[in-house]
Amino acid sequence: MTYKRTDGRKNDELRPVKAKVGVIPNADGSAMFQAGKTIAIAAVYGPRKMHPQHQQDPTKGKIRCTYNMISFSVSDRIRPGMSRRSTEISKITEWALEPVLLLDKFPNTVVDVFINIIQADAGTRCAGINAAAMALAHAGIPMKSLVTSVSAGKMDKTLVLDLDKYEDSEFKEGEGSTDIPITMTPDGKITHFQLDGKINAKQLNEIIDMVQKSCKEVYEVQKEALKNSIEEKG
């Protein structure tokens, strides 16, 4: 039996996506990214002096990401503060973004990226990375390109794009659910890849193609939001 999506989406269909740039006036760059009911905001500060000083790199600037969820972004309140999960996602986000950044002109500095999940319905790390990439561009940090993050997965035996919370954590039938968040550059370099579940190599090949295709869609939304922010300023 093939899996039928509860929200009526086609298997290779993203949730409705929204993006906005310049949401935090204090920040050097900021952005909001929404996919369905998942909302992430990101703010960039820097390049600024790296503290603690011993982490300074005299050959290049560094990026430092902090991902965290707002306590009321999920049904069961999360205790404020960093968890093991948010610590890992912060680092994963850093790795996802680092390959496109050109920070060798900013030795001894750090670019701080703060990501907060306002509302969570699965795919929060992808939304966070998408918001962060836009915020970095908005801050004028030299970059080779943006990065775009989309998750795909497998529900029992059916391949689907952009899992929501039910698909990610509540679906238990057959082989259950497999979640594969992937981040890519527009020219097809993978900067972040995770997988939880069970899938064979052939299907995983298909997943990668599926994600690459939809990354292009999301990339256009990110670009559009950045363009709009410039037009608004006139």
Next chain:
Amino acid sequence: MNNPNKTPYATADRIIEYLGQSKRFDGRGLEDFRDIEIETDVSKNAEGSVRVKMGKTEVLVGVKMSVGTPYADSPKSGNLMVTAELLPLSSPRFENGPPRFPAIELGRVTDRIIRESKFVDFEKLCIEEGEKVWTVFVDIYSLNHDGNLFDAAAIGAVIALKNAKIPGYDPKTEKVLYEEHTTKGLPLSKDVPISITYYKIGDHLIVDPTLEEEDISEARVTIGMLGDNISSMQKGNEAGIAVEDMKKIINGAEKIISKVHKKIEKYLK
């Protein structure tokens, strides 16, 4: 690199010079609030949530509820827990790490504005005496810090509580049914508590400072009122406040609070 944590001296001098003529940079009078913009239901997994914008200051406040055991000294009464986080996302001066004093004070002062005004009838949040009561969490997050987080947080807390709907609860499984959206609001008093914070800059007293103004103030006094009763106060920072000034603050608060009330009235229904 500029020190982002300070208002430059030249700006400070100019602010004080202006205050001498009862003027402020943004054209407000000394006792005027900035415009207040409010958006409710901004985070749908919360029982109630709100985003409050006061000028460029912005806070996000959410209410979550869970079922727990009551405190031994109040077996019939639900619990309130207010926390505040000053997100590094909201200002270059906030850093990651465990909450520091300013965040703790913001949470505690807001807690008392809610608690001491008896805005919430906690006895009505008892499920089973001595065993099961609702705990109401009010979590405050700064999104953009441009001064006067205290009053923005209190407004946010009140409106988030007003908007909150009690989730379903199954006494058999002892589980809270967060997906079950009831229409039952919290047991709240008809009047709402509102706080205003006076900031002392030289010989002047102002309300709702921008960050530039807040930076150069020497002391502040927060007053929480419900109706014509004062239910909580906090004097903060180093400088002393003269008795006459304190009386001026106490006597002037009600008028300003009623103006703030007008600004947020339509979100209180």
